[in-house]
Amino acid sequence: DSTVATAQNGGGYAGIDFEPQNLLPNYLVRAKGIRNNMAFVNRAVGGTSIYQMNAIQDLAHDGSADLFIIKYGINDAGRGLVQFAADMRAKLAEIRANGYGTINKLTIVLMMPSATYDPQHGRASPWYEQLRGVYIQAARDYRCVLFDTYAYLRDVDWCAGLMMDNPFDNGQGVHPTSIMQNMIWAGLVDHLFTESEITP
Secondary structure, rough: OOOOHHHHHHHOOOOHHHHHHHHHHHHHHHHHOOOOOOOOOOOOOOOOHHHHHHHHHHOOOOOOEEEEEEOOOOOHHOHHHHHHHHHHHHHHHHHHHHOOOOOOOOOOEEEEEOOOOOOOHHHHHHHHHHHHHHHHHHHHHHOOEEEOHHHOOOOOOOOOOOOOOOOOOOOOOOOOOOHHHHHHHHHHHHHHHOOOOOOO
């Protein structure tokens, strides 16, 4: 969704330096010392829900993809919890059934949505707290890594205009700005690679 997407694809609210495809290699090299040859492709599209993800198109068609990060849930509130769970499971089943998406060829990281404070559209803590069980079960069933972005940075009702934007000019924050983007993606890297881990 737009919290991941580039400016060209309906995101980029924190600026190009804080888009995930630019933050991740910097964190891996500078903070973790991982100097492997890496390429990051950002296929996120702002305003989308998980049922709109083109999972197979997003996989590398030459089998070169090692890691697939999926972050949805903010724009799914209107479809409800049951539909979100069904949509997520359908997409994960589609990926795992593909030759390039099997357990031994592709690591899938499920990132829970980052917190927002947009109660007028149902996108606040009560919604995200319901999603945790859906994410945990899907991660178990489809053997994915889970990063609970919401638990890592929750209760953002005070963040509009500070760590988040203020799109409705009423104190409701939706998109992380530079500080919060740094926290979210650095949190993911710390989750994947501990300080003491030796990475070949």
